Amino acid sequence: MDLSRNLLSGKHKYLFGLILLSFISVICAAFRITGSNDFDIARREVLLRRIGHELLLQSGDSTSRVLPVEKIAGNEYQIRFEKHLTFQTDSLVNTTKRLLAKDPLASDYVVNVLNCDGTDVVYGYAISKNKKDDIIACKRRAQPRACYRINIKFKPTGVNATTKGYILGGLPFLAFIGFIFFRSVKPRRVLPNDVQNTNMFTLGSVLFDAKNRKLTIHGKTIDLTGTETRLLLIFAMSPNETIERSRLQKEIWEDEGVIVGRSLDMFISKLRKKLELDPNINIVVIRSKGYKLEISV
Template sequence: MDFIRNLFYGKHKYLFGLVLLSFISVICVAFSMTGSDDFDISRREVLLRRIGHELLLQSGDSISRVLPIKKIAENEYQITFEKDLAFQADSLVNTTQRLLAKDPFASDYIVNVLNCGNASVAYGYAISKNKKNDIVTCIGRKQPKACYMINIKFKPTGINSAKKGYLFGSLSFLAFVGFIFFRSVKPRRALSNDQHTNMFTLGSVLFDAKNRKLIINEKMTDLTGTETRLLLIFALSPNETIERNRLQKEIWEDEGVIVGRSLDMFISKLRKKLELDPNINIVVIRGKGYKLEINA
């Protein structure tokens, strides 16, 4: 636990830099996959054109063309034809299975044959990696010659999904670490903005933060550097509860070592130096931290 706290409190700047560097590296790796991803997409489109070509041949048409393959959604493609064609349901199923078996990311897909005029489904089936989940109907029936569009929708898999996983996972992690980082440095900045104030009046005690001294009833008491920083936090927020974690972090974060008993020891020393004024005391707020109580 001490190691983890030190990592966040004492070395949070270095931690944030390391995480940022790791995040950039992951993004670079993810997007370096783009070239391979584009190749797989192009190869898939060639296979889809081949499906259209064989369907035309099976229909007795060796002259008309398969029109350019359209990508109509993220994982869905459309095959269209220059002229009308007829097809056998079982031939379409066998042709798509045989050719798409060459696509390593096409183990699960749905095929819908649509009428060009009204986009109604003339025939459809689903193929799964697990053959028990295949849904194929109307085998042996011949569809009449007409204008058809064939939509093939693939289950999201492969490099593109992995790239998105890397990206969104990294963004979520970076957001979490960023929240921890900025939350941890916020109190420190607030303290730095007010450190130009050197003299504080705490009841009958005069606190000289610059020269590390307490002046009580014309008696001067020296403070150590740590005692000064600790009392300065209390002086900036009198009669307010200061969380224990905040005190530990702001006093010892530069040293990178936080020991719970160190805080208790310095609180005890400050109490003794302030005890000449009975109206001032550093009290424990159970379960939260400490408060510098100043009674008017």
């Protein structure tokens, strides 16, 4: 068994990869929807002009023009006419419902008919995807011939520019989190095959179980951390031999990305305390070189 590999790192990477893939899929879908919306919005403006045209015909006017449809807000449009007209409220409702049913983005909208001076709302109603939520009043009433403008406000759909900005702005942050995540789960250096196949070491009266990260001294069991196990494993493979400090730092901490000298001293101190039950075994400092696991026979 590879004692120096983080067994969960593979699962973590797959999990993060799945999250990243999902995030990218959402972005692609959002922009794809936005792209298709451009065509649908252009088609909507044609339908709005058609509404104006049919209202003129219903008013008995087949010669005057429907002025260019004006987009007065993000999801609100205004239909304007060259000349005055009259209309039946129920005809207006039926015409807008029939034509806007051809617009896939127009399931919910509010219609307001205003005087050209913009001071009064002459008539208004709301259409919803669920017909039970429609709000329609004052049907079958004829409005006098006058100058009217028709405002139609649609319920927002898709991804707006602000949302896209947040998504794009979040990508660098996601990349940074991903970098930190992958650094944290990076597999440890793989030890040689002979070490991987060796689980038990006898160090004086100490039994070192590298597989289960335990020490047994005079019948007493002491647990080891992962770093303590890797460190003692290096000493156990070369008892009574000097191990250079740089080698210990390189093999234990190099894959972490940052090597801190005091970390090695701290773990050496912890190992000494756990081994002190056997006076015949000790980790000693070899000045200017490193450390040695001394085992007295």
